[in-house]
Amino acid sequence: MSEVRKTRAEQAKEKKAAFGSDVDLLKYQLLSNHQSDPLELDPLTNEDRVKIIQSGIDLDGQDKAGTFFQTDHRIVHCSAKQPGLEVLPTAQALAEYPWLEELYWQAVPVDADKYTAQAELHFQNGYFIRALEGQRVTTPIQACLYMKHDNTAQNVHNIVIAEEGSELNIITGCATAPSLQSGIHIGISEFYVKRGAKLSFTMIHDWAEEVMVRPRSGIIVEEDGLFLSNYVSLRPVRSLQMYPTTRLIGSGAVARFHSILLAPPGCELDTGARVVLEASHTRAEIVSRTITTGGVIKARGHLVGLKPNVKAHLECHGLILADEGIIHAIPELEGHKSGVEMSHEAAVGKIAEEEIEYLMARGLTEEEATAAIVRGFLNVQIEGLPPELQAKVDEAIEESEKSML
Numbered sequence: 001m002s003e004v005r006k007t008r009a010e011q012a013k014e015k016k017a018a019f020g021s022d023v024d025l026l027k028y029q030l031l032s033n034h035q036s037d038p039l040e041l042d043p044l045t046n047e048d049r050v051k052i053i054q055s056g057i058d059l060d061g062q063d064k065a066g067t068f069f070q071t072d073h074r075i076v077h078c079s080a081k082q083p084g085l086e087v088l089p090t091a092q093a094l095a096e097y098p099w100l101e102e103l104y105w106q107a108v109p110v111d112a113d114k115y116t117a118q119a120e121l122h123f124q125n126g127y128f129i130r131a132l133e134g135q136r137v138t139t140p141i142q143a144c145l146y147m148k149h150d151n152t153a154q155n156v157h158n159i160v161i162a163e164e165g166s167e168l169n170i171i172t173g174c175a176t177a178p179s180l181q182s183g184i185h186i187g188i189s190e191f192y193v194k195r196g197a198k199l200s201f202t203m204i205h206d207w208a209e210e211v212m213v214r215p216r217s218g219i220i221v222e223e224d225g226l227f228l229s230n231y232v233s234l235r236p237v238r239s240l241q242m243y244p245t246t247r248l249i250g251s252g253a254v255a256r257f258h259s260i261l262l263a264p265p266g267c268e269l270d271t272g273a274r275v276v277l278e279a280s281h282t283r284a285e286i287v288s289r290t291i292t293t294g295g296v297i298k299a300r301g302h303l304v305g306l307k308p309n310v311k312a313h314l315e316c317h318g319l320i321l322a323d324e325g326i327i328h329a330i331p332e333l334e335g336h337k338s339g340v341e342m343s344h345e346a347a348v349g350k351i352a353e354e355e356i357e358y359l360m361a362r363g364l365t366e367e368e369a370t371a372a373i374v375r376g377f378l379n380v381q382i383e384g385l386p387p388e389l390q391a392k393v394d395e396a397i398e399e400s401e402k403s404m405l
Contacts, residue, residue, distance in 0.1 A: 029153065064142050066142070069143075070145050075125060115216055119187075139169070147185060154183065160190070172203045183208070213241070215241075221246065223251050223253060232260045237267055251280055255284045256285045294325050303342050303344075306336050319351065
């Protein structure tokens with residue numbers, strides 16, 4: 001019996017390690033935080049610019065409502081072009097707005113784990129984005145967190161506030177310099193969606209093969225508020241672990257999460273989302289599309305209905321394109337009251353041979369047929385997403401097709 005228990009314990013430990021659940025933070029250098037003066041974009045090389053553009057960021061920012069750019073621990077650029085919009089480094093916002101301390105670390109517990117602890121102890125800025133009450137900022141704001149120095153830790157704390165009746169559309173492109181081999185990104189993000197506000201947040205990430213990524217996000221949505229999250233990761237990364245938690249605390253609040261993920265060989269993705277429906281007449285949706293070409297993906301989803309008259313749906317579809325690939329779908333539904341309506345759908349498999357044969361019979365090669373099926377699988381039209389942000393998602397998918405097949 002003891003031998004059986006030991007074997008199970010060892011298996012559990014191996015399984016936990018397989019999904020990159022722990023990182024030795026001492027391996028990574030902490031850069032000095034003294035340099036905080038804004039820099040121009042000139043220090044970026046042409047290779048840097050290409051990498052940043054691939055993550056969905058427009059460096060000239062002419063058609064953007066605001067721009068935030070941080071390289072490692074240094075603020076490179078920060079501006080807002082539309083009245084009623086604020087884009088600041090987090091440290092500056094905390095200094096200018098004493099009331100912000102009341103929100104700081106409220107959506108994400110500071111003692112959640114060692115990553116949140118490091119973000120607090122070794123704070124390296126991040127962005128503060130706010131739409132003032134009633135302001136509709138429909139033109140996207142762009143934010144880029146770029147890692148340039150090898151084997152370093154980037155620890156940022158982001159705060160986004162959509163005040164009552166406002167609207168924000170944000171696209172973030174996190175990326176690493178072509179020369180960077182390894183590093184860790186720890187990103188704390190807190191979102192506050194006030195009564196009747198709308199916030200869409202689209203992330204297109206382009207990391208390096210040996211980079212560890214540990215985002216820790218929390219979202220609080222008030223009455224009739226909408227939070228829309230879109231996450232796209234189609235480039236190699238060593239280990240990504242994210243599990244944002246949303247609290248729908250006001251009647252009529254809505255949260256939607258959509259993720260599109262690719263795991264090539266050597267890549268470990270432990271991703272998902274959790275939504276707690278704390279008020280009646282709230283709604284939630286979690287949808288993921290995952291593909292492995294040899295990497296490991298754990299796709300989680302957890303819906304918690306605490307009040308009657310709530311509706312929520314969880315959907316996870318995965319494609320395995322290589323024998324070495326693994327996809328582990330974990331859907332969870334938790335209802336606490338009568339009148340809760342929650343559902344889930346999960347499917348993991350390979351491309352059906354008859355689908356490939358059907359397309360080949362119409363003149364496509366096997367490679368073209370496979371590419372067409374994969375493109376259709378990833379082509380998720382996201383309800384409520386502005387056309388420009390949908391176009392960025394489509395571009396990221398198109399650019400990644402050759403590398404995934």
